[in-house]
Amino acid sequence: MDKVIIYAAVNTKIRALEKDFLKREDYLNMIREKSVVDVARYLKENTSYGKLLREVNIDNISRRDLEDILKNNMIKNMDKLIYYFRDDYKEFIRSLYIKYEIEDLKILSRSIFNGKDLETIEKPLSFLGKYSRVDPKILFKSKTNRDLIYSLKGSKFYEFLIPLVNGKRENRFRFEMALDMGYFSIIQSRKLKISREDRKILKKWEGLLADLYNIQWVYRGKKFYRLSPEELLNYTINYGDKLTFRERKAMCYAKNLEELYKMITNTIYGFLFKKEEISRDIYMERRINRFIYYKLKALDRQFSLSIIQTIDFVWSFEFEIRDIISILEAIRYDIPSEEARKFLVKVA
């Protein structure tokens, strides 16, 4: 009964908002366009983004501007959903912003590290402050990573970043890893305030995510970063759905990539490695995302009045924006449409 009270209204709202998502034909049509402006025009004239873009002059629009508009639209819709929840759930839904804010913080810190003028950052940093509640203007005033860390004081990220303040080398790497580790820690702690059923569902869902990301991390760590197995293990996420600690440890201590492949193909996550060498790397992220996308849909059907619908909505939105940006990048870099399709999540 409690489920209905919490979820009936918001799930209905989500169904209503979902009708605004792009359809398969929209993606296929956009891939065939020739420039960023054409894609923007297509969005304006043929999709529900028309309302959003009505005031915008699309003749000179850049990829950055379009991305900013799309992201702000996502924020607006997420904020709408937050209104439907009570206090303890409100906090939980707000924490869905953490992932996107961390991405933006990483980009910001990279730009600071590279000494770039913060006004000209390639990507729009629309999610800054949405979870941490820090004023983005303060963040933008940082001249060094140290300033950035201090300006996050009072937010949940601070406790994970403060040990880095006195560090010497490799601060950038540590900064990003600290944020990521912090993320998984925070989402574990916020689970305590929601209903038992939702917690069970989330355990399964987040365990799945942790497994996928851990496998990806260990693979990349071994292949590109040459980290010691201890470090690899320390940077893994400390829980999982199907992978136990022992299996994770074994993967970190695998002597070479061949051994790693064998270990992984023995799990249900073997699909990440089915094709040949090159495609393993480039499309691994896409494979992971598609897996997540379909898994969310399956969980959606299985648990019809739960937190999954909201999570599914947010992730679907993220994938949609990612796909639009992928299309824009493919156009900019002159990638043929057949190739570009292989990077899309929502379209096979």
Place this chain on the structure above:
Amino acid sequence: MSVEKMKIVGVIGKKNLLSRVLRLVVLNGSVHTINALVRVNSSDFFLPPSEKNIEVLEELPFLKPCSSKKDFTKDEEVVKSLLSLFDIKPQVREEYLGQDYNYDDFMKQLSDIYDRVYSTADEIEEKMRSINKKREYINSLKYLSRFDFDIGQLICIKYLAFRLIKISRENYDKLKRNYENIPAVVLKLAVESNNVIVVSITPVILEEILEKIFRSLNYTLLPLPVEFTGTAAKVIEELNSAIDKEEKVIESLKKSLEDYKVKYIIELKKGYSRLEIEKKIEELKSDMANGDKLFFMFGFVPVSNVAKLKSELEAQFGGDVIVLVDDVDKGGSNLHPPTKLSNMKLFKPFETLVKMYGTPAYYEKDPTIFFGLTYMLLFGAMFGDVGQGLILLFAGLILELVLKKGSLGGVLSRIGLSSTVFGFIYGSVFGSEKIIPPLIIRPMANINYILITGVVFGIALILSAYIYNIINSGIEKNVERGLFSRNGAAGLIFYLILLYTIFRVVVTHSSISPAFIYIMIGLLLLMVFKQPLANKLIHADKLYQKSPANYYIEEGFGVIETLLSIISNTLSFIRVGAFALNHVGLYVAFATMAKMMTTSWGSLAILVSGNIIIIALEGLIVFIQALRLEYYELFTKYFRGDGIEYVPAKMEFISSTGKRINLFHKKNIFCNIGNIYLYNIINLKWGS
């Protein structure tokens, strides 16, 4: 009583006097500024040529808006930090503003003080930093305090690296589960909230590898002091005594700061007041215009304040400024004077309710008195009860006088009074009709009579609304609205004829002559053709403001609406009687329930709670219903409410006697003196 008359005052002077003039204007607090360029370019602005005005006339064609925007962030920082450092409460006081001063010089003085003070403050901060570092060491050392070895020796060991670190519980768990692969000896010392304190000992050659591993666990190094020897406990003692010494130094430095405070306190207090008024002045500048050497400022000033303003300006600046005073021209200019309502104290709280609908335009007759009287009558008639009315009266008085919520409290007390009076008329005390006899009538006993009286009262109000509208339109010379519209003369005559017809047909059952019917149809036609007729009469350029087709369609439907709304508006007033009956009925329900109680305490409880519910529920409903009748039946007929509110440039400040005054209380002198007397007594007792 009504809208205060305004005059347009212009002040022109040399640009270097600008700040001082504006300061005076803000302190005077009676000028509602308007855009100077708009004023100068309007058709009724005229400056007679004379020797004094030559310069002004030269500059008139070349005026530009005032564009400089001063940045106050630095000044604000200086003032804010000085005030917080010395713990001075920020207050705007009159005594610091009255003098003539140069703002920039004064601010420079303040920043000199700031620099001097802050070098001492910096020293204090450095000492505090050093103390904090020592405290950190003590914090780290306390985990080692139960051991007996010499800390100094341990830290300087040549081939082993000794570290004291803090990691989160989660990460400690990871460390423990992979311990066999970690190239160090790790000992857990303590657990603190979410973190674990450990000691790691490793050969120096492996330190780098260990560092990477610990970094991946996001560790924090707990610092240990290197220059001390002895056991942890001993070192802690030495550190504590060093801290004591440094604290004494800080004390003496703080004392020297105190001396600064004593020396400069007046200047610092002045700083806040002067900064605030400077910011206010900067806001005003956006309405002003600049010529080559002169500035131009214009604003509306109520006639009663003009003389004072003029004399203050001339006293301070003499011939260096030119003060122009012009009348507000009724017809042509596009400048709309702001509306300042000044009503008697009895009706003042109703201004809020009128303003909720809209601020009266300058040329309208102020409806506040009419509104106040009729509202009190309506509320009283619908709520009439002696006891409940007295409760409202007292509640209102308490709100008004004690809690200082003037408008809500004022309205409540007045309608409470009216309810009490009507309570005597109905003979109802706390709902019970057995205590006193009615002066005129009991509602429940004469239901039809009450309902019809309500309607008759409503008809009287509606007729006055029509007359009000005709008068207002006459003042504005709006022929269309006054003569031919459905709220004007045509509508009035139609209404009267309609009433007469209904009266004859329904009450006396006689017939009426067909002439009346023809007249009514003729009036309806007049209403349809109001716009072209009016424009023809006043010889305007266009007959129709929009296309004729649109106009006739609109007016056609307008006629139907007129017929419907005339009936419904009149009948709407039945609710006055209905709510009076409702009030009694609700009490009857509670009385019945009280009779059903077996104990007398129970009955009393029911009656008391019943009265509370009736006051709250009925009070709210009647309040809103009366407001609705006023707004919808009456205001829509005559009140436009599109005026601008009078907002003079002024600052709230504390005067030298310690009470807060707004220089804008130009009320009844007697009232003021009485209030000032009371306020002073109260403030002297409770301090400022």
